[in-house]
Amino acid sequence: MPQRKLGNEGLEVSAIGLGTMTMPDNQASIDTIRGALDYGLTMFDTADLYGTGSGTEAYSQKRFGDNEKLLGKALKGRRDEAIIATKFGVTHTQGYKGDPSYIKKSVDASLYSLGIDYIDLYYQHRYDPNTAIEETVGTLSDLVKQGKIRYIGLSEAPADIIRRAHAVHPITAVETEFSLWSREVEDEVLPLLKELGIGLVPYSPLGRGFLTGQIKKFEDLPENDYRRQYSRFQGENFNQNLEIVSLIEKMAMQKGCMTAQLALAWVLAQGDQIVPIPGTKRLERVIENLGAIQVTLSNEDLAEIERISPKGIASGSRF
Incomplete structure (x- = not known):
């Protein structure tokens, strides 16, 4: 498994990681995480905000922290093989938090949920x-x-911050x-980031699944799927975006x-310190x-x- 460096402080991870946000708390998810580790994937991404399950369930207040518990359970006994990244700073009732008192409580809670002694990469989820x-x-x-943590990260932060x-x-x-x-x-x-020697960890590198070519019509999304709320998956936006995906599909076929x-190879080609973390529940998708x-x-x-999918080509906003 090729490794990539994130930052200049010595962190090395697998060239592709795994986002665990939408994983349900079941044995299949545990098998996927452990199977990913078997295939050499070392970078696992979660957050204290994430619950277990897809769509709005993943953000339910009752499930706060459950995703960390799932990841910790899956990696139990194999902690030294994994790079664990989690996040703090988004609350259900108080907006974004980054004050010292909140951080100290959050890191201890995440360490407890994950069942580990230290966090490899700790992100501020939002400024x-x-x-x-x-x-x-x-x-x-x-x-x-x-x-308590080894490396510091930021999420969705603007350049000046x-x-x-x-x-x-x-x-x-x-x-x-x-x-x-x-x-x-x-x-x-x-x-x-390139100027300062900071790594980039792209989430949703497959356009929330649209760029896989597996979604052909709106009805392919389950009724409770959060993507139904995104404008890129709705109405005429969907139809226009599907046409672009068909061109990418055609090129992929030509490339074998x-x-x-x-789509992932394109992301990887944008810099040596870029490590995408596509999310999936299934080991076969991890392998693919x-x-x-x-x-x-x-x-x-x-x-x-660049010709078939230039910057700004997608119809609809990303949120």
Whole structure:
């Protein structure tokens, strides 16, 4: 399994990771996580906000922290083989939080839920406008010194916040949405990350599943699927986006790979410190996604992808 570095502090992870947000709490999910580890995948992503299950269930207050418990249970006995990333800072009733008191409570709660002694990569899930980022990162830096976390990350943070945070303590990675259909990060954030030597961890690198080519009509989404609420999956937006996916599918066939593998290979080709974390509940999908590492894209391939799916091509907003 090829490894990639995130940041300049020594963190190395598998070139593709696994997002666990929508996993139900059952043996199948545990088998998928352990199977991913068997195949050499080492980067596992969760958050204290995530519950277990898909759609709105994953954000239900009653299920707060359950996803961490699921991941901890799946990795029990194999903790040293895994890089565990989790997040703090989004609440159900108080908006975004990044004050020292909240962080200290959150890290202890996550350590308990995961059943581990330290967190490899600890992200601020969303920037708290009521707490200076310098104060937040200063607290996280203290947690590094205490050994509760190893590396510090930010999620969906703008460029100015990233720069200010990095001046306090090295930021190892920024997690944000990035795919052929969500390329806003290219404007300011990605150039800054490359300048500062910070890794990028793209979530939803397959456009919430649309870029797999498996979704052909709106009715393919289960009734309780959260994606039904997204404009890219609705009405005329859906039809226009489906036409773009068909072009990507055609190119994937010519390359001898799956549509999802081509989309992931494009993300991987955007920088050496980029580690996408596609989410899935099924081990066969994990294995298929890992196949993207073997897909080589030439300059001509990248130019063709840019032609058929240029920046801003997707119809509808990403949220």
